[in-house]
Amino acid sequence: MAVERCLEATGVSKQYTDFWGRPTVLAVEALDLVVAPGEVVGLLGPNGSGKSTTVKMLVDLLRPSRGSIRLFGRSPRDPLVKARLGYLPEESCGYPYLTGLETLHFYGRLQGLDGSRLTARVATVLDEVGLRAGRERRVGQYSKGMQRRLGLAQALLGQPALLLLDEPTSGLDPLGRRDVKALIRRLAAAGSAVLLSSHLLAEVEDVCDRLLILHRGRTLASGAVGDLLRQPQGLRATLPQLAPERAAELLAAIRPLDEAATTEPLISRLEAYFLAVVAAAGAEGRDA
Amino acid sequence: MLAALRPVREVALAAARSAWRAPVHGVLLLLALGLAGLLPLADYLSFLEKRRLVADSLQALWLLSGLAAVGLGACRTVGDELRSGVCGLLVATRLSRTSWLSGKLAGLALLLLPWWLAAAVTQLWGSRLAFDDYRVDWPAARLYWALLLLAVLLATWRAWRGHSFAASLTAAVSLLLPLGLLALGLLPRGAWSGGQLLDWRQLPAVALYYPQWLLGAAVALPLALVGDAVPTLLAGAVVLALGLTADALLSGPVGRSIGWLLPNWQPFQVGDQWVRGGASWGLVQRAWLAGLAQTAALWQLTVAAWAEHELG
Ligand SMILES: Nc1ncnc2c1ncn2[C@@H]1O[C@H](COP(=O)(O)OP(=O)(O)OP(=O)(O)O)[C@@H](O)[C@H]1O
Ligand SMILES: [Mg+2]
Numbered sequence: 336m337a338v339e340r341c342l343e344a345t346g347v348s349k350q351y352t353d354f355w356g357r358p359t360v361l362a363v364e365a366l367d368l369v370v371a372p373g374e375v376v377g378l379l380g381p382n383g384s385g386k387s388t389t390v391k392m393l394v395d396l397l398r399p400s401r402g403s404i405r406l407f408g409r410s411p412r413d414p415l416v417k418a419r420l421g422y423l424p425e426e427s428c429g430y431p432y433l434t435g436l437e438t439l440h441f442y443g444r445l446q447g448l449d450g451s452r453l454t455a456r457v458a459t460v461l462d463e464v465g466l467r468a469g470r471e472r473r474v475g476q477y478s479k480g481m482q483r484r485l486g487l488a489q490a491l492l493g494q495p496a497l498l499l500l501d502e503p504t505s506g507l508d509p510l511g512r513r514d515v516k517a518l519i520r521r522l523a524a525a526g527s528a529v530l531l532s533s534h535l536l537a538e539v540e541d542v543c544d545r546l547l548i549l550h551r552g553r554t555l556a557s558g559a560v561g562d563l564l565r566q567p568q569g570l571r572a573t574l575p576q577l578a579p580e581r582a583a584e585l586l587a588a589i590r591p592l593d594e595a596a597t598t599e600p601l602i603s604r605l606e607a608y609f610l611a612v613v614a615a616a617g618a619e620g621r622d623a
Numbered sequence: 624m625l626a627a628l629r630p631v632r633e634v635a636l637a638a639a640r641s642a643w644r645a646p647v648h649g650v651l652l653l654l655a656l657g658l659a660g661l662l663p664l665a666d667y668l669s670f671l672e673k674r675r676l677v678a679d680s681l682q683a684l685w686l687l688s689g690l691a692a693v694g695l696g697a698c699r700t701v702g703d704e705l706r707s708g709v710c711g712l713l714v715a716t717r718l719s720r721t722s723w724l725s726g727k728l729a730g731l732a733l734l735l736l737p738w739w740l741a742a743a744v745t746q747l748w749g750s751r752l753a754f755d756d757y758r759v760d761w762p763a764a765r766l767y768w769a770l771l772l773l774a775v776l777l778a779t780w781r782a783w784r785g786h787s788f789a790a791s792l793t794a795a796v797s798l799l800l801p802l803g804l805l806a807l808g809l810l811p812r813g814a815w816s817g818g819q820l821l822d823w824r825q826l827p828a829v830a831l832y833y834p835q836w837l838l839g840a841a842v843a844l845p846l847a848l849v850g851d852a853v854p855t856l857l858a859g860a861v862v863l864a865l866g867l868t869a870d871a872l873l874s875g876p877v878g879r880s881i882g883w884l885l886p887n888w889q890p891f892q893v894g895d896q897w898v899r900g901g902a903s904w905g906l907v908q909r910a911w912l913a914g915l916a917q918t919a920a921l922w923q924l925t926v927a928a929w930a931e932h933e934l935g
Contacts, residue, residue, distance in 0.1 A: 351935075388935070391711070391935055394711075394715035394716070396711045396714070396933065396934040396935060397934070414719070417715065418716075420715070421716065422712060422715050422716050424708040424711055424712050424715075425708065426707055426708030427707050427708060427709065428708070428709060428712055430637060430641045430704075430709065431641075432640070432641045432644035432645060433637065433640065433641060433644075437640075441633060441637050444629075444633050445630050445633050445713070445717040445718060446717055489712075493716075
């Protein structure tokens with residue numbers, strides 16, 4: 336069996352129309368996209384750039400105006416394809432009057448799970464997304480982060496071969512983000528393909544193998560994250576043990592190599608600092 | 624075959640459960656039960672033919688409140704779910720659209736079962752309260768109100784323990800009121816006249832609430848797919864009014880042939896017949912069949928119209 340592509344979109348465009356069929360917004364234009372098993376691909380773009388529209392076309396909620404979409408070599412309408420998909424929509428995922436646990440059982444039963452297999456699978460995904468403590472509460476009372484976790488949990492239930500995640504970490508706290516990023520990497524390592532959309536640069540950088548930058552529906556750049564970000568002409572050296580007073584000495588020593596060389600004190604990222612502080616306080620807030 | 628029905632069952636159960644737990648459902652049920660307890664006591668109904676007046680007003684009450692329940696239920700389980708994205712999620716990864724719609728219709732049908740029971744019980748109870756044209760049967764009235772109060776207390780206690788008030792109330796009245804109806808036979812005036820003072824001839828009319836409500840569900844479903852709650856209920860009311868006047872509006876050969884296509888409520892209005900000994904069960908059966916056929920036809924149209932609709 337040839338290595339199959341989980342997802343292949345060629346020349347996909349989406350023209351929204353009004354009630355009378357007149358064109359309004361060209362939300363996506365000539366998009367090409369391929370996702371292979373074990374790969375994490377990011378759709379990066381500002382608000383309104385067409386990320387959600389793209390994802391909805393991939394799951395057959397919207398019909399592309401042009402171009403073709405194949406999932407596992409088949410049409411997205413094929414029920415066999417649907418069974419292998421995990422989808423996290425941008426909006427909410429639950430019934431306000433059901434508890435988190437009831438919601439997951441509902442989604443699981445619709446995927447053909449039942450009995451002890453369902454119970455075990457639900458327990459696993461609840462742990463994976465850190466929602467165990469809130470499982471008996473009504474979804475209507477969930478915080479935004481908890482709703483997001485519930486959405487992720489339902490997407491993972493069927494152990495999908497292809498995950499389509501629309502802004503998976505929106506509304507999550509830094510600990511939740513770290514966990515979700517780790518989770519996505521684990522899933523990819525286990526062979527799942529993941530397509531996620533986000534407007535958070537750091538997130539895409541941390542977790543994606545490849546990315547597409549969308550702007551007003553057009554693809555501005557695409558490729559492997561490392562390739563796009565590498566600046567082959569430059570070099571950054573880090574000297575964590577060097578006192579700041581000795582910066583002048585250092586600069587004098589390297590100036591002959593590069594006129595534009597600079598030094599600056601080492602500053603950690605707020606995210607790293609925050610995670611360190613919370614970890615030190617012993618509040619391992621894994622569970623929402 | 625059975626495997627294909629499984630998703631429908633799951634959607635139906637979730638829809639019914641959600642609708643039962645919605646606070647508005649509890650308020651509506653309590654309101655209807657309260658009115659059903661008050662109407663037979665009202666002075667203006669204490670004339671000759673009291674039984675008939677009470678029966679008629681209870682019929683109107685239950686017909687409308689059941690339709691309101693089904694309209695609100697459709698807005699909640701269909702409209703809200705469509706706009707929240709849950710529907711998109713379900714049809715993207717787990718279900719066909721037809722299964723989703725069938726599940727919703729079945730869920731509304733489930734939602735109506737306790738309403739049907741409540742209607743049957745109060746209609747019989749009302750006939751007992753009105754068995755004498757000039758007096759009220761106070762022991763029977765007190766029993767009704769005591770049981771309703773008990774149900775509210777039970778539901779409040781369950782709500783205190785963190786459960787849904789509306790769902791607990793539904794369960795409590797579905798249990799207590801039928802038991803109360805049995806106990807009515809033991810009350811003084813009954814003195815083991817058993818069910819004699821209850822007017823069983825009302826049951827055919829009660830039997831016809833359900834297909835009318837179902838037809839209401841089939842009308843509310845497509846409306847909830849395109850609109851918000853208020854327009855849905857308004858448009859539903861217009862269709863109901865049209866349906867009620869269908870025979871009068873659509874007379875003449877042309878009118879009659881169009882009339883076949885419209886949801887027609889006329890066959891269900893057998894309220895008058897019970898005076899003449901009750902509507903025959905044959906009539907009930909024919910009206911049920913007509914109601915089911917109209918419901919199925921409307922549902923088919925909805926499915927067809929919605930199959931290619933984008934869910935963006
Ligand atoms: N149903 C719709 N009808 C008409 N236009 C739409 C519809 N949905 C989205 N659009 C338009 O399509 C464009 C892309 O929207 P989309 O939701 O795909 O953006 P996005 O990248 O997901 O943005 P965000 O980061 O805010 O979620 C926007 O200009 C939006 O106004
Ligand atoms: Mg979006």
